[in-house]
Amino acid sequence: MTTRIDRRMAKLKAEGRPALVTYFMSGDPDYGTALSIMKALPKAGADIIEMGMPFSDPMADGPAIQAAGLRALKGGQTLVKTLKMASEFRAADNETPIVLMGYYNPIYIHGVDRFLRDALASGIDGLIVVDLPPEMDEELCIPALKAGINFIRLATPTTDDKRLPKVLQNTSGFVYYVSMTGITGSALADTGKVAAAVTRIKGHTDLPVCVGFGVKTAEQARIIGASADGVVVGTAIVNAVANVLGPKGEKTADPAEAVATLVSGLSQGVRAARLAAAE
Amino acid sequence: MNKPAIPNSFRTGPDEQGMFGIFGGRFVAETLMPLILDLERHWNEVKDDPDFKAELTDLSTHYAGRPSKLYFAEGLTRHLREVSSTKGLGGGAKVYFKREDLNHTGSHKINNCLGQILLAKRMGKKRIIAETGAGQHGVASATVAARFGFPCVVYMGATDVARQSPNVFRMKLLGAEVRPVTAGHGTLKDAMNEALRDWVTNVEDTYYLIGTAAGPHPYPELVRDFQSVIGTEARAQILEQEGRLPDTIIAAVGGGSNAIGLFHPFLDDRSVKIIGIEAGGRGLDGIEHCASMSAGAPGVLHGNRTYLLQNADGQIMDGHSISAGLDYPGVGPEHSWLRDSGRVDYVPILDDEALEAFQLTTRVEGIIPALESAHAIAHAIKIVPAMDKDQIVIVNLSGRGDKDVHTVANMLGMEI
Ligand SMILES: Cc1ncc(COP(=O)(O)O)c(C=O)c1O
Numbered sequence: 222m223t224t225r226i227d228r229r230m231a232k233l234k235a236e237g238r239p240a241l242v243t244y245f246m247s248g249d250p251d252y253g254t255a256l257s258i259m260k261a262l263p264k265a266g267a268d269i270i271e272m273g274m275p276f277s278d279p280m281a282d283g284p285a286i287q288a289a290g291l292r293a294l295k296g297g298q299t300l301v302k303t304l305k306m307a308s309e310f311r312a313a314d315n316e317t318p319i320v321l322m323g324y325y326n327p328i329y330i331h332g333v334d335r336f337l338r339d340a341l342a343s344g345i346d347g348l349i350v351v352d353l354p355p356e357m358d359e360e361l362c363i364p365a366l367k368a369g370i371n372f373i374r375l376a377t378p379t380t381d382d383k384r385l386p387k388v389l390q391n392t393s394g395f396v397y398y399v400s401m402t403g404i405t406g407s408a409l410a411d412t413g414k415v416a417a418a419v420t421r422i423k424g425h426t427d428l429p430v431c432v433g434f435g436v437k438t439a440e441q442a443r444i445i446g447a448s449a450d451g452v453v454v455g456t457a458i459v460n461a462v463a464n465v466l467g468p469k470g471e472k473t474a475d476p477a478e479a480v481a482t483l484v485s486g487l488s489q490g491v492r493a494a495r496l497a498a499a500e
Numbered sequence: 501m502n503k504p505a506i507p508n509s510f511r512t513g514p515d516e517q518g519m520f521g522i523f524g525g526r527f528v529a530e531t532l533m534p535l536i537l538d539l540e541r542h543w544n545e546v547k548d549d550p551d552f553k554a555e556l557t558d559l560s561t562h563y564a565g566r567p568s569k570l571y572f573a574e575g576l577t578r579h580l581r582e583v584s585s586t587k588g589l590g591g592g593a594k595v596y597f598k599r600e601d602l603n604h605t606g607s608h609k610i611n612n613c614l615g616q617i618l619l620a621k622r623m624g625k626k627r628i629i630a631e632t633g634a635g636q637h638g639v640a641s642a643t644v645a646a647r648f649g650f651p652c653v654v655y656m657g658a659t660d661v662a663r664q665s666p667n668v669f670r671m672k673l674l675g676a677e678v679r680p681v682t683a684g685h686g687t688l689k690d691a692m693n694e695a696l697r698d699w700v701t702n703v704e705d706t707y708y709l710i711g712t713a714a715g716p717h718p719y720p721e722l723v724r725d726f727q728s729v730i731g732t733e734a735r736a737q738i739l740e741q742e743g744r745l746p747d748t749i750i751a752a753v754g755g756g757s758n759a760i761g762l763f764h765p766f767l768d769d770r771s772v773k774i775i776g777i778e779a780g781g782r783g784l785d786g787i788e789h790c791a792s793m794s795a796g797a798p799g800v801l802h803g804n805r806t807y808l809l810q811n812a813d814g815q816i817m818d819g820h821s822i823s824a825g826l827d828y829p830g831v832g833p834e835h836s837w838l839r840d841s842g843r844v845d846y847v848p849i850l851d852d853e854a855l856e857a858f859q860l861t862t863r864v865e866g867i868i869p870a871l872e873s874a875h876a877i878a879h880a881i882k883i884v885p886a887m888d889k890d891q892i893v894i895v896n897l898s899g900r901g902d903k904d905v906h907t908v909a910n911m912l913g914m915e916i
Pocket of ligand 1: 607753755873898900
């Protein structure tokens with residue numbers, strides 16, 4: 222069974238360039254604006270969309286994504302609305318893969334079976350659930366795989382060679398390599414070490430390996446993209462939204478346009494990645 | 501809901517996956533998973549190691565002052581017998597206090613901190629982080645860090661920093677760095693998030709010294725085992741002093757460490773009624789309470805599945821309690837299991853009731869209890885007059901109330 226993620230990754234491989242994976246927070250600062258941001262992403266050059274599901278206690282996130290999640294929740298965002306947003310997007314775009322990223326509790330409270338049904342119906346292709354390590358696979362990972370949704374696992378610098386097979390076992394779609402030990406929004410790790418880690422993971426799997434945490438600029442995307450199959454950018458996008466919000470949360474410019482400008486630049490970066498590597 | 505079958509013993513959990521029935525587990529980011537497995541490996545090595553036990557016992561005795569006394573609270577007993585006669589009941593059980601307030605640093609928190617600092621030392625860690633609500637765990641962590649020469653960072657909600665200022669100063673004197681956390685309501689939940697973020701970042705050298713019987717496996721188990729000294733002593737002491745087991749034991753439940761410490765050794769004594777007290781705040785009708793087991797639902801937070809205060813979308817609520825140490829929207833997973841299995845009853849006590857118990861205990865016993873402990877005493881005050889004179893109640897006096905005098909003065913409209 223191939224998913225939109227598999228097809229998109231195969232296509233980019235054929236083109237000989239890494240994927241640009243863009244994270245935005247669904248519902249930030251409000252439903253309508255977030256939907257316009259989501260629609261702008263593929264047009265600006267995003268290959269895969271990660272939709273952040275806001276959570277009150279995002280333990281792996283830095284201040285920028287914490288604040289974005291709180292803005293979304295304050296704006297009335299819920300899991301149900303996030304799925305609705307995905308299906309509105311899907312109505313006009315049946316190609317771009319959508320990965321939901323967040324924490325387990327809202328899914329658990331929605332009900333796992335009901336969530337998977339609703340996610341499929343909304344055109345969701347993959348899930349990244351930060352607080353579900355392989356030890357907890359029975360909770361959501363196995364049911365998701367059965368339902369035909371990719372379960373994308375995070376591998377980290379603390380995931381050693383002994384543990385990697387366990388982490389990779391039920392992973393599908395792609396592997397998300399977290400470039401550092403830390404929270405989202407931290408400074409980018411030593412890119413040489415990141416490249417070595419990507420090679421290490423590729424020794425254990427045929428799945429594409431995307432790298433995230435700390436990538437903020439086109440130049441960084443280019444460097445990381447030289448070795449990785451995809452580059453994930455989150456905090457920079459969330460910041461682009463925050464930067465056009467005034468002190469009371471009012472929009473001082475169009476957030477979708479601000480995000481599009483940033484993403485076009487990043488997209489130049491990933492498109493230059495292999496050219497530079499070949500030099 | 502989820503009523504598990506009555507087990508032969510209530511003392512065998514958790515299972516190998518760290519589960520107490522459906523509760524507990526290891527819901528953490530992959531970065532932390534290898535650390536938690538490493539902790540579990542070390543914990544399994546030391547928990548039956550006689551050298552480790554001997555070192556801990558020696559510190560507990562000479563440094564912390566154990567065993568803590570089991571004290572017959574004659575003044576409170578007499579008072580409650582008068583209440584009983586006024587009501588025409590003519591009863592009133594004997595009330596005993598387990599005096600954790602007499603420990604070094606003033607609460608039960610030191611029991612856990614001594615155990616975990618020895619574990620951190622064995623693991624070769626170089627730096628201690630902790631979260632704190634009332635500041636009692638922060639003080640106990642800073643204390644053991646000072647004693648064993650570790651740098652220590654304590655995360656504390658900004659609201660709690662303000663209402664527990666004496667403890668903040670104590671931590672600083674002890675050489676710890678106190679980092680105020682402004683996220684959310686600035687209380688214990690937010691401090692715990694921030695401590696976890698620190699741990700994810702500093703994986704090599706840092707030991708996370710969790711202050712209550714919650715978090716990912718093996719924390720709920722190891723904190724329970726370090727705190728079970730409370731119940732083990734109390735059980736032996738009451739047998740020695742009264743020649744029999746108590747009828748009822750009561751403890752306040754924040755994350756649940758003092759409570760599980762008292763309860764665990766009594767769980768298979770089926771004649772002993774066990775009651776955990778949750779913070780009822782301003783009442784369970786609204787959202788201004790922290791009664792996760794009385795008014796919450798099972799969910800996943802801070803590494804474990806347990807009862808949580810949350811909305812229909814699975815977002816965690818902040819809750820409220822007059823007592824900073826009970827101001828947490830969750831509870832340790834073993835309590836959730838004990839609740840659903842029916843072995844332990846969990847009931848709420850309101851802010852006002854705790855405040856009254858605080859004042860009464862101070863006047864009739866000459867003991868200023870922590871506001872957390874005052875919740876447990878408040879429940880004893882409710883039930884003791886209707887009990888028989890030959891019955892026995894043990895209340896866990898988990899800590900002393902010096903840290904709370906500002907809060908209480910405020911509530912009573914007094915300036916100090
Ligand atoms: C004196 C005292 N009792 C009780 C508690 C509640 O914690 P736990 O439920 O883990 O015992 C605290 C927490 O700070 C405390 O300081």
